Amino acid sequence: MSKGKAISQQVIKRLPRYFSHLGYLMESDVSRVSSMELAGQMNLTASQIRQDLNHFGCFGQQGYGYNVRILREAIGKILGLDREYGLIIIGAGNLGQALANYTRFENMGFVVKAVFDISPEICGRRVGKCVVKHIDELEDYTASGKVDIAALTLKSKGAQDVVNRIVKAGITAVWNFASFELKVPEGVIVEDVHLLDSLMMLSYNLHSND
Amino acid sequence: MSKGKAISQQVIKRLPRYFSHLGYLMESDVSRVSSMELAGQMNLTASQIRQDLNHFGCFGQQGYGYNVRILREAIGKILGLDREYGLIIIGAGNLGQALANYTRFENMGFVVKAVFDISPEICGRRVGKCVVKHIDELEDYTASGKVDIAALTLKSKGAQDVVNRIVKAGITAVWNFASFELKVPEGVIVEDVHLLDSLMMLSYNLHSND
Numbered sequence: 001m002s003k004g005k006a007i008s009q010q011v012i013k014r015l016p017r018y019f020s021h022l023g024y025l026m027e028s029d030v031s032r033v034s035s036m037e038l039a040g041q042m043n044l045t046a047s048q049i050r051q052d053l054n055h056f057g058c059f060g061q062q063g064y065g066y067n068v069r070i071l072r073e074a075i076g077k078i079l080g081l082d083r084e085y086g087l088i089i090i091g092a093g094n095l096g097q098a099l100a101n102y103t104r105f106e107n108m109g110f111v112v113k114a115v116f117d118i119s120p121e122i123c124g125r126r127v128g129k130c131v132v133k134h135i136d137e138l139e140d141y142t143a144s145g146k147v148d149i150a151a152l153t154l155k156s157k158g159a160q161d162v163v164n165r166i167v168k169a170g171i172t173a174v175w176n177f178a179s180f181e182l183k184v185p186e187g188v189i190v191e192d193v194h195l196l197d198s199l200m201m202l203s204y205n206l207h208s209n210d
Numbered sequence: 211m212s213k214g215k216a217i218s219q220q221v222i223k224r225l226p227r228y229f230s231h232l233g234y235l236m237e238s239d240v241s242r243v244s245s246m247e248l249a250g251q252m253n254l255t256a257s258q259i260r261q262d263l264n265h266f267g268c269f270g271q272q273g274y275g276y277n278v279r280i281l282r283e284a285i286g287k288i289l290g291l292d293r294e295y296g297l298i299i300i301g302a303g304n305l306g307q308a309l310a311n312y313t314r315f316e317n318m319g320f321v322v323k324a325v326f327d328i329s330p331e332i333c334g335r336r337v338g339k340c341v342v343k344h345i346d347e348l349e350d351y352t353a354s355g356k357v358d359i360a361a362l363t364l365k366s367k368g369a370q371d372v373v374n375r376i377v378k379a380g381i382t383a384v385w386n387f388a389s390f391e392l393k394v395p396e397g398v399i400v401e402d403v404h405l406l407d408s409l410m411m412l413s414y415n416l417h418s419n420d
Binding site for chain 1: 238253295312408409411
């Protein structure tokens with residue numbers, strides 16, 4: 001199965017959508033689906049779906065369609081979901097707590113290993129399965145345990161300093177919830193989730209429809 | 211100031227980034243900034259920034275740059291942030307609770323008016339400033355109060371039914387956290403925040419870098 005470089009980011013970005021949607025079909029006891037049906041359900045075209053999946057060697061059968069479970073497993077494998085990732089959360093406010101408590105991440109292989117905060121009032125409290133550690137324990141912790149991804153749920157001030165420490169500690173994937181333009185060296189991946197940005201797109205659209 | 215139709219979605223989508231970044235500069239007591247400086251800070255080019263802002267009549271001055279506060283106010287106005295929006299949250303799990311407790315939304319004019327859930331164990335509990343209502347009270351509530359935006363933090367199953375009810379109740383903006391491809395009629399705006407998708411992009415990149 002070919003993977004990686006030659007495939008456009010646009011195709012890659014649709015894979016999680018396929019994966020989630022196929023999961024929904026499985027929950028709904030749907031065992032096979034055609035590219036036409038998928039297209040209707042996902043607001044894509046059938047030919048786009050066939051092209052996307054052909055990239056990865058996932059072929060449907062004429063007159064049968066795709067086997068939902070097998071297709072989902074194949075896409076999961078491409079997405080690297082056949083192994084476990086150690087996740088740390090930095091910032092134990094409302095959002096950090098919600099992430100730490102969200103059991104679905106763990107079901108998908110993203111295991112919250114530790115939660116850090118700077119506030120003495122929060123450190124020592126239990127959040128999800130973890131007791132919140134002080135951010136000054138970060139380097140000792142990352143030196144001794146396997147951490148793949150750091151989720152940042154900090155305020156913008158201070159976020160860059162923390163990222164510098166994360167990168168120095170050898171973590172190469174940052175899930176960034178801070179409303180801040182992070183600077184990272186080449187080789188470090190950042191996925192931004194800017195909640196306020198999407199809310200502002202709603203207000204923009206509501207406002208400009210007036 | 212011109213607004214809307216003629217301006218590309220790509221430009222519009224950068225406005226929240228400018229707005230947040232200028233807020234960060236204000237917090238850091240920076241009162242003026244050049245397009246060159248902004249470019250370095252935001253990983254954009256200076257000419258792109260000048261072009262973007264010219265669309266909206268926000269001109270910097272040669273040798274002075276932009277006044278941070280005035281530019282932020284102007285962008286906020288374009289984004290519709292000079293008024294208040296009523297927000298309801300549907301789904302009072304971890305994520306719904308985090309959103310209800312996130313005071314920054316209210317500071318920006320997004321006021322959480324009510325929180326709904328389906329579970330009898332959660333209904334009646336206090337979440338943020340609200341007491342959780344049963345989802346069956348949705349229609350009565352929306353009939354009597356002003357709701358602009360519905361945030362959906364439900365599991366995928368049942369999300370479409372709830373959206374149908376939201377749309378029927380006249381709400382035209384959905385902030386969707388459910389991992390589900392919502393179907394809405396024309397005129398209803400959906401902003402998706404698929405947390406799991408971004409996590410899967412991280413696992414894909416970690417995995418394919420091996």
